[in-house]
Amino acid sequence: MSKVKISDVGVNDRNLLGISLTDDTGVHEIDFSLPERFVPSTDLIALSMGPLLGQKYDHVEFDLPITDRTKSNLSKILQADVTASRLALPSSVPAGKKHGLNFSGGFDSLAALALMPENNELISLDFGGSFKRERQFFEQFETNIISTNFRELGFAKNHWTFMGIGAILLRDYLELDSYSFGSILEASPWNFKQKHFTNAAQPIFASADLKQYNPVLGLTEVGTVMILAKxxxxxxxxxxxxxxxxxxxxxxxxxxxxxxxxxxxxxxxxxxxxxxxxxxxxxxxxxxxxxxxxxxxxxxxxxxxxxxxxxxxxxxxxxxxxxxxxxxxxxxxxxxxxxxxxxxxxxxxxxxxxxxxxxxxxxxxxxxxxxxxxxxxxxxxxxx
Structure with a gap:
């Protein structure tokens, strides 16, 4: 049975959220840069780990307090037995009103930006290393940048929703109501199955009380190029x-x-x-x-x-x-x-x-x- 433990969660004096992930391959120290004087709730921290874990593990242990709702949702999403050090009380954070766009600066996310309502926030992940050229471009925009090492450590392979972790972590800070990707028609075989299409949020984002708004989903890559050109x-x-x-x-x-x-x-x-x-x-x-x-x-x-x-x-x-x-x-x-x-x-x-x-x-x-x-x-x- 494969097991993983999430522990030693804390924010240091450089606004760096540190998380230890321990599995049978060893201890992996994951970090995320955060806005000054902001710490996400333990529920949001736990949910942000969801895409990094995928359905790779049979048992997931969180050494931090999370609500029963989040524990139950993660159990279904991860298809695993999920435990927590203790249960937390539900938070009373007011519902947000803004749209969050997971923004890489590529053609598709730029096209999505062109179709976003005015009340929006951009969120960009800086993976460092070979992705340095991405940051050099997207930092020209008013985007909320989270630097992280999880891709370098190999945890971007377990589920594609890792690109939306920033929206989960910053949900309360940015007062988000919905999340968006620059996802286009041919990005997934699922999109071609019209009778199965639903605009419901992906479970990991729905668990963070985020709705879905993907404005370029009906376009091909040709369409996003046309938007940028005009x-x-x-x-x-x-x-x-x-x-x-x-x-x-x-x-x-x-x-x-x-x-x-x-x-x-x-x-x-x-x-x-x-x-x-x-x-x-x-x-x-x-x-x-x-x-x-x-x-x-x-x-x-x-x-x-x-x-x-x-x-x-x-x-x-x-x-x-x-x-x-x-x-x-x-x-x-x-x-x-x-x-x-x-x-x-x-x-x-x-x-x-x-x-x-x-x-x-x-x-x-x-x-x-x-x-x-x-x-x-x-x-x-x-x-x-």
């Missing part, structure tokens, strides 16, 4: 430099999409094309997000340019895209905003229209469904 062009080059290493697949993909969007808008952003000598690092059939986008890139730039990103593209891809426009990649799948208030829908729609983005039409829905069905040959979960 609403935030001054940040294109800086963001591009910060989001990935030179010659990486991610950087080259963004550049190719920028080349296409330049043609759509008949504009020049001063972004050079990728080098022809770059070898693809991904084979078709191994990454849903890459394969989904490669159909659009092939349609607009041809097979040779597409193969700079993805290798071994089947010939049937050429046949599939031949009679398609694939214009839905440049539009908004409005199913993800069905539960928004009318005011929010109007606000976002106005900004999308300024970016040249309209909702799917009948032909867009048809091609969208045909594309999902086509990709299900390599990704069977799409048809489940």
């Amino acid at each position: 609403l935030m062009p001054e940040y294109l080059k800086g963001s591009l430099k910060s989001l990935a290493a030179p010659k990486s697949e991610k950087l080259n993909r963004k550049i190719l999409l920028l080349n296409i969007v330049q043609e759509i808008f008949n504009d020049d952003f001063g972004i050079v094309a990728t080098q022809d000598s770059i070898e693809p690092r991904i084979k078709f059939g191994n990454s849903l997000a890459s394969d989904f986008l490669i159909l659009y890139i092939m349609k607009n730039l041809g097979r040779d340019r597409a193969q700079q990103l993805v290798g071994e593209i089947p010939l049937e891809v050429d046949e599939f895209i031949k009679l398609k426009t694939l214009k839905f990649y440049e539009k908004n799948n409005s199913i993800f905003s069905d539960s928004w208030t009318l005011e929010t829908k109007q606000f976002v729609s106005e900004r999308l229209l300024r970016s040249g983005i309209t909702p799917y039409g009948e032909s867009d829905w048809k091609e969208y469904r045909e594309t999902v069905k086509f990709l299900s040959k390599w990704y069977p979960s799409l048809s489940e």
Whole structure:
């Protein structure tokens, strides 16, 4: 039975929250920088550990007081037996009213920022090391930065929600009511299963009494590039430099999409094309997000340019895209905003229209469904 203990929780005189995580591999000292004179509640500290633990352990021991509600929620989320040193009384912190955006400074989070209501707070995680270039860009914004070492220690691998830990820790400090990510359509296979979609918050954030508002979820990566090109062009080059290493697949993909969007808008952003000598690092059939986008890139730039990103593209891809426009990649799948208030829908729609983005039409829905069905040959979960 795998066990983990969370202990020695405290804040030092440099506003550094220290947490010891002990498992069968040893003792790991995790830290988070905090705003001056602020300490999160023990419930929020415990919940912030949720993404780092994932469902890796059978037994989780918290050597700090947490409420029975948090203990019960973590037990379900972690699929583990959760114990605490003692139970704490529920807090009486007033409900927040602000929107929190987990902000990396990349294209997708910048596009999300462009669609955020005015009453928002940015939260950025500084992982140090090779992520130094991210901080050099996002610190230009009025963002709340938390420096942490958990990614360096390997605890970012257990659940993707680690990117939202800042919103949990700073919920009370920033008076947050909701959290947001720059999550886009192709970020998860789940997003393509419309009948299963729900706008409910992820359990770890719901346990922290945070609602979900993901404004770019109905857009593809093409759409987020279009938003930046029209609403935030001054940040294109800086963001591009910060989001990935030179010659990486991610950087080259963004550049190719920028080349296409330049043609759509008949504009020049001063972004050079990728080098022809770059070898693809991904084979078709191994990454849903890459394969989904490669159909659009092939349609607009041809097979040779597409193969700079993805290798071994089947010939049937050429046949599939031949009679398609694939214009839905440049539009908004409005199913993800069905539960928004009318005011929010109007606000976002106005900004999308300024970016040249309209909702799917009948032909867009048809091609969208045909594309999902086509990709299900390599990704069977799409048809489940």
